[in-house]
Amino acid sequence: METQRYIIGKRDEKGFYPVKVCAIAAGTIHRRHGSWYATMPGHPVERAADRDQAAALLVARVDQGDRPTIPAPAPVTPATRIHGLRATRSYSHLMPSLRLSLANLVRSAEATARLAQLGWTPLEGYPGADQPWLMECRLCGWKGRRFWSHLRGRNGDNTPRPITRHPGCIPVADHAAALITLAAERARECGCERKHPTWISEALDALAAIQTALDGKAFMSAAIYSRSIVEPCPASTRRAEVLRAALTRRTNALKNLKNQ
Numbered sequence: 422m423e424t425q426r427y428i429i430g431k432r433d434e435k436g437f438y439p440v441k442v443c444a445i446a447a448g449t450i451h452r453r454h455g456s457w458y459a460t461m462p463g464h465p466v467e468r469a470a471d472r473d474q475a476a477a478l479l480v481a482r483v484d485q486g487d488r489p490t491i492p493a494p495a496p497v498t499p500a501t502r503i504h505g506l507r508a509t510r511s512y513s514h515l516m517p518s519l520r521l522s523l524a525n526l527v528r529s530a531e532a533t534a535r536l537a538q539l540g541w542t543p544l545e546g547y548p549g550a551d552q553p554w555l556m557e558c559r560l561c562g563w564k565g566r567r568f569w570s571h572l573r574g575r576n577g578d579n580t581p582r583p584i585t586r587h588p589g590c591i592p593v594a595d596h597a598a599a600l601i602t603l604a605a606e607r608a609r610e611c612g613c614e615r616k617h618p619t620w621i622s623e624a625l626d627a628l629a630a631i632q633t634a635l636d637g638k639a640f641m642s643a644a645i646y647s648r649s650i651v652e653p654c655p656a657s658t659r660r661a662e663v664l665r666a667a668l669t670r671r672t673n674a675l676k677n678l679k680n681q
């Protein structure tokens with residue numbers, strides 16, 4: 422029988438287990454949304470079916486000569502916050518501070534999804550592209566206001582501007598690895614207790630409910646229905662995609678109705 426070549430250490434308060442491979446601190450493994458992930462700092466996060474498979478991925482990296490390239494405190498991971506504290510808090514602080522309309526809600530979902538990719542968590546509702554937006558840096562915990570128009574990058578170029586996120590952040594050279602670690606939290610499926618739309622049919626339902634409420638001037642109901650769009654969700658990228666597709670479909674359906 423082959424001897425086990427890794428030692429899984431004690432889980433830290435953020436959910437990461439340090440893994441040693443032949444006395445080398447190879448990285449960490451952690452569980453998120455039903456999957457296991459292996460992180461060797463400075464290398465892409467890898468997904469595995471269980472903890473032993475995740476640890477084995479680190480063994481394989483060590484065997485092929487890979488070593489952690491940045492000192493390895495457990496990576497910043499406020500995922501528990503997304504599913505714990507934030508989710509239990511009111512979502513109303515995340516309602517866009519723009520006129521409540523389907524178009525603005527979809528823009529807000531898109532901006533929030535992109536912010537997650539860039540390692541930012543919004544602390545207030547989407548204010549529009551050219552207004553300061555209060556957010557938290559996921560790489561270091563800094564809180565402050567940033568302009569969405571500066572962060573999102575230009576058309577077809579996903580490089581956020583400015584490249585220095587804010588004064589006092591972790592070194593620019595470490596941003597890419599930190600963002601790769603954060604990417605492991607994101608998912609294509611919403612595993613949340615309260616379901617968020619990740620299929621076009623669900624997005625169509627959500628938008629229809631909101632528009633019906635708005636048409637009836639039931640603004641409180643509209644805000645409640647908007648919850649599924651503005652709440653944090655690990656599948657925020659897919660949610661934004663299906664909402665955009667659903668909104669386009671609604672717009673086209675309305676056009677066809679008018680032309681009949």
Ligand SMILES: [Zn+2]
Pocket residue numbers: 558559560561562563586587589590591
């Ligand atoms: Zn920062």
Ligand SMILES: [Zn+2]
Pocket residue numbers: 611612613615616617653654655656
């Ligand atoms: Zn969700």
